[in-house]
Amino acid sequence: MKKSNYTSLAFKLIVFFAVTTYAMYLDITIITNRISAALSLTFSFIFLYKCRKNVPLFIVAFFIFYCNYSIVVGEYFIGGNLGVPTEEIKTTEIYGLTIRVLLIFTSIVSLFFKSRIANIDNFRIIPRDNIIIFYGLLLVLIYIFLFGINRGDFSTYTISITPMYEYSTIMFLVAYFFSGKSSIRRYLLIGIMFLFILQDFYYGGRITSLQLMILFLMLFLLERLSVKLILLGGSIGIFLNSLIDVYRQQYSLESINLIGVATNLVNNFFVFNTPVYAYHASATHVAAELLVTINDKINSFFMFLSHIFLGASNDMGDVTHYVKEHYFYNHGGGLIPSHFYFWLGWLGVILISVIVVIILNKLGSRNNHYLKIVTVTIIFSVPRWYLYTPLSLVRPVLIVSVLFIIFNIVHHIIKGSVGEQKNIDSSSLSVKNIQ
Incomplete structure (x- = not known):
């Protein structure tokens, strides 16, 4: 690794630790909430800028930036009728914790995403x-x-x-x-x-x-x-x-x-209300995390993992539904990092942020039929996995993988049968010609 790369990594780690320390330990006030909101939007813009030479990933970055813009403007800088009217959990503390969850997520993604020029052949x-x-x-x-x-x-x-x-x-x-x-x-x-x-x-x-x-x-x-x-x-x-x-x-x-x-x-101010309401659901995740027992969090997490293979269900694995039924009303959805905050606290936020940035760095990195299909699936699924449920980051990939395997087998069987039939027809024609 070159010296410049070490310097860049050291700088990123310093910023990461500074942001994480601020998010976890600094007192929450109305002023710090606005600072956190502004920083979240700044990191979102940095991610967007880093994707400028990679058009397929620019779609992902643009969507995330616009959603975060709507949240920051709708709930922290303008408010009023742009925000969610439900006041049950819209306190300085809960909305302060929630914006810090978003801040850690956006900072990790923007810091550790590797800016690169896209090879269109790896997406086509x-x-x-x-x-x-x-x-x-x-x-x-x-x-x-x-x-x-x-x-x-x-x-x-x-x-x-x-x-x-x-x-x-x-x-x-x-x-x-x-x-x-x-x-x-x-x-x-x-x-x-x-x-x-x-x-x-x-x-x-x-x-x-x-x-x-x-x-x-x-x-x-x-x-x-x-x-x-x-x-x-x-x-x-x-x-x-x-x-x-x-x-x-x-x-x-x-x-x-x-x-x-x-x-x-x-x-x-061009605010998109869907992410604003999804963010409110995230705030209910954060508020409920303070009340739910460790055993319930563990059970919820493992039920979520089972949903990947067995399909979604309105049980504890669906954090948004579970919180709505037992703790605080929400309108559905919930940003991806708040689900992991509910299950694993700050460690969960860091974990899913690292997973997302690793996935984003891998998209479009190889020219392979299957990987290109997975890449396109993750890109078009961004509205669901970012605003609704982390299940949409995994389950569509699993489904498309199963379909890819099944239909490829069927494809080869059909092509094999057609090839055999052509060989038979060719052989028959050859015999007739000899006769």
């Missing part, structure tokens, strides 16, 4: 040609489109999409992998993806459609992507989110005034 998925698998998955997607929504007449927002609809993004990815070079198949996939997004919008959803849009960029526009294009797309996305927020208040298109939406967005 090259499809294999298997018409049987492709159209089979297309039928599955059509089924999900028709039956993966809880339809009904709603006057206020309610969760309409099912887990099956949420995980449809993975099916789109696998279907693309077996679409081959056929333009017709790609246009079919894009068309159905567009319908999924519209339907999610219609029922007031935002996160699933956001994941599909990120997937669309990674599959169909990867080589054209630039930082400017992402910032432009992000601006349009911010406006669409505000549009959907207005729409789902009454589920009526008549209530939408485009100029009014734009004006309201500016007046609200």
Whole structure:
């Protein structure tokens, strides 16, 4: 290791220990809460800047930065109607601890993320040609489109999409992998993806459609992507989110005034309310951590691990649901580091921060079919694993890995059968020619 590398590492460790000491031991006041919020946003911007030459990871960094911006502005600098109206746990102490959890997470990620120029070939998925698998998955997607929504007449927002609809993004990815070079198949996939997004919008959803849009960029526009294009797309996305927020208040298109939406967005300092409410759920995690016994924390953590393999369930492993049912009301979600604070305290925050930065440093590092699929999965899943549950950092990867193995076996069986049939036909033709 060069001397400059040692110096850089020493500097990062000094900053890390300074931030950690500040977060753990300095008294919590309104002033220190604002300082912590400003530092969190600063570290988020540093991470964003370090990703400027790696466009796929810039998508991740931009989303995290915008969420943290919304939290900091909505809860610490402007407040009022930009924050969550629920006052039960919105104390200086609890919101002070929660912002320090976020501060440690953002500092570790930004300090230890390795800035590098992206090799697009390590992100570009090259499809294999298997018409049987492709159209089979297309039928599955059509089924999900028709039956993966809880339809009904709603006057206020309610969760309409099912887990099956949420995980449809993975099916789109696998279907693309077996679409081959056929333009017709790609246009079919894009068309159905567009319908999924519209339907999610219609029922007031935002996160699933956001994941599909990120997937669309990674599959169909990867080589054209630039930082400017992402910032432009992000601006349009911010406006669409505000549009959907207005729409789902009454589920009526008549209530939408485009100029009014734009004006309201500016007046609200471009704050995205989804991360603000997810942050409130994180604060309930932090508040409950002070009350839950060690045994319950351990049981909750091991139940969470079981969810990775057995699927999510509304038990102790779902921290947000458990806290809501037994301690403090929340609106769902919860930033990834607060879950680990609930289970393991400050050590848990450091642990998940290190895990996340290791994963981010590995994304796009090798040109391998499977690793590229995993990389794209982690990138398009960022809205869920950052704002909702750490389960979304692991389970989609597990599911896509299983599907990758199964369909690759099926692919080779089909291709093998076709190859054998061609050999038989060739042999028959040769015999006839000899005769």
